[in-house]
Amino acid sequence: MNENEVVSQWLDPDEVRSLAEGLLAQNPVSQIPSHESVFGKDFEGFDGESNLSTQPLQSVTSEPANPFPQASPKSKPARSVVDGIKQSVRPDPFREGQPPVALTAAVKQAAPLEVVSSRSSGLPSLPRALGTFSNWLKKQTPILAAFVCDPKGEIVVDDVGSEKLIKVARSLALASVTMGEGAPSGLLQVEIAKDRMIEILPLESKEGHSIAGLVVARPLTSEALATICRSFKTALSRSSTPGE
């Protein structure tokens, strides 16, 4: 009996080879390629700015650049961007291409929300909710990077590192929500590079729409996105509870 016959008693050589070839076949993405051409000529571009894997997630405390302070989605800049990338926006992106990524069972069941130190600091409810939500997002979801903007356009959390990308994402989300072009849940997705996409989630509160942008390798499942939105609502309700 030769060694191959010995091996085949314990495993399926064809299956193993297929798995191995699959791992070798996929070209590694050593850097994020530019796909700016799909955004149209009005888009200034973010090639070279993106450092998704190099910057730690951090809260932004300085005065943020606010490209669209309470901008009407019908204003020219927002419309031009929206029109320019119309082909790239899919209100329901969860059924195409690679299988979407689900959250772990533990996340789905518990959707845990940490108590952050600012919880009893007397802050208004929305900032507290966004802080709690961001902490949960960082720890419990398989995202590569994220940003969160509050309704005034202030960037609360940013490890995306591309102001222009955040600008586009926020414009899209606002346009989708206000113009009624998005799915009922307001979920959007933009491909930003090969094997990189950004899921854009408008997060509704009485103060207005906050925006979360999640950079992922593959689309999150609709269930996962719903869990994330639910987590924000839970954070919001807890932070609004008197005495907490």
Add this chain to the structure above:
Amino acid sequence: MTTLAITSQKGGVGKTTLSINLAYAFARSGRKTLLVDTDPQGSVGLSLTRQSRHLSGFYDFLENPVMNVGELIVPTRLPTFSLVAAGRGSAYEFGSGPISGNIHRIRGFVSQIRAMKYDVCIFDTAAGLFGVTADVLGVSNGVMVPQQSEPLGVRSVPKMLEALTRMRAVNPSLQVLGVILTMVKKELSESLESAQALRGLLPDEMVMQTEIPRNDLYVQASARGLPVGVMAEGAKTLAIFEELRLELEQRINPPIPS
């Protein structure tokens, strides 16, 4: 900077020996190299420094959001070779999810060492591709998988490939640099047959040409707290890891700057 993870589903395959000696080979080539022990057993620290018990390290960094990597780096006598011990933290997670929740902190770790102008960072990981190890793979450029040249090692290959396939979904830029046969014992027919079986099973480009033989010298080096290549009797072994380094450098894309 190139970040490499040395990982395997199975324990006891020689990950730490490989990590230490490969890092030493890179450092000897003039690359500023950092070896990071992400195995909570702390084998790198226990192998190379008698003070490892008292050192803060990788797991302390995960637990302490204000800690800087610079506080953790332990220099060695070779100026281009530094290490970070596993530390005393307890952030090791046994969850089976594809990611443990530490990926952002680990990304911050990598960001800091990149800023320190390291050329190569090698993560020695715990066995099993889950929890913190999965997070490490989530931020690495490449992964190399030591596989012991024994029947049990070959039989565990499917699980290893399945786990790597899952990791590629999380980190599409993760380059599978290859499987390396370890603990090869040429005088034992079962060991040689296992090596041949593995080479027959996997595509040629997935199995490194270099093989790491079973050698008592590793035990002796560990006893003295040294990479094998530092020992007087270690020239032959040093040459093996130098050969491995050169083979790896041909595979790593983008190449490590000289």
